[in-house]
Amino acid sequence: MINLAISLAVYILVAGLLQVATDLQPWLNALVGLLAFGLVYFLLSRRVLKKLTAVMETVQRDMMAGRADKAIKTLEATLPLGKWQFLVTSQLYSQIGSLHYLKRDFGKAFDFLQKGFGRHWPSMGMLAICYMKRNKTDKMIQTFEKAVSLTRNEPLLWNLYAYCxxxxxxxxxxxEVMKKGLKKTGNDENLQENLDALVNGRKMKMQIYGDAWLQFHLEKTGAIVKKQTKAVQGRRKIVRR
Structure with a gap:
């Protein structure tokens, strides 16, 4: 990318000038050039990171205020920044795809999520669900496998994989996925509870993850409210007794 190209140009320039203007050994010229390369690349990368941080803060404020469309436009306007630094474009695609998914615009979400960043596990989970809804089970499994290989210690991801x-x-x-997840997450209690539920033929309890679970749109909010209402009513009956 541009940052790398500029840094390489600085390396060649510094090493070349030292070679012509000094009597230093070639390896010393190369070493100084490498130091210059590293410094320039660090500063340019930091500059990009600051811009991304500012953008994400703006996007977060817009999302908190319910301005999802504005947040998406902000992220899309930031895509040219990907020319400067590696992995920036894929990270932005993950964020844009996630916002479309949250809006239930699954078609647009799928287009962006396919080009997203593998280490952003929520967007990888959303992509896997998109494949599931398209009856592409093999692709769903491949996507989840990639996600858990890159993010091994996230309990919700393993639960989501098993749920699907x-x-x-x-x-x-x-x-089997839940058993593997237990080992990778250090015997997470919620994972163990849902594993026991699967083994005993009961439904997994995903509501324990709150909004982090609801973002995947695999369970209707109305159904969750009914369950919670019944649970509250049940507790009241117990108290009365």
Whole structure:
């Protein structure tokens, strides 16, 4: 990218000038050139990071205020920044795709999520769900496998993977995923509870993850409210007794 190209140009310039203007050994010229390369690349990368941080703060404020469309436009306007630094474009695609997904615009979300950043596990989960909804189970599994290989210690990701496997009728595979997730997350309690539920033929309890779970739109909010209402009513009956 541009940052790398500029840094390489500085390396060549510095090493070349030292070679012509001094009596230093060639390896010393190269070493000084490398130091100049590293410093310039660091400063340019930091400049890009500051711009991205400012953009994400603006996007977050817009999302908190319910201005999702404005947030998406801000991110799209930032895409040219990807020419300067590696991985910036894929990270922006993940963010844009995630916002479209949150709006339930799954078609647009899918287009961006496919080109997203593999280490952004929520967007990878959303992409896997898009494949599931398109009846592409193999692609769903491939996407989840990539996600858990890059983000091994996130309990919700393992739960989400198993939940989707269960949803497409792969019960035994869902159990194996949960067992593997338990090892990778250090025996997470919620993972263990949902593993026990699967083994005993019960539904997984995903509401424990709150908004982090709701963002995937796999369960209607109305259904969750009903469950919570019943739970509250049940507790009241117990108290009365």
């Amino acid at each position: 496997l269960e949803k497409v009728g792969k019960h035994s595979q869902a159990i």
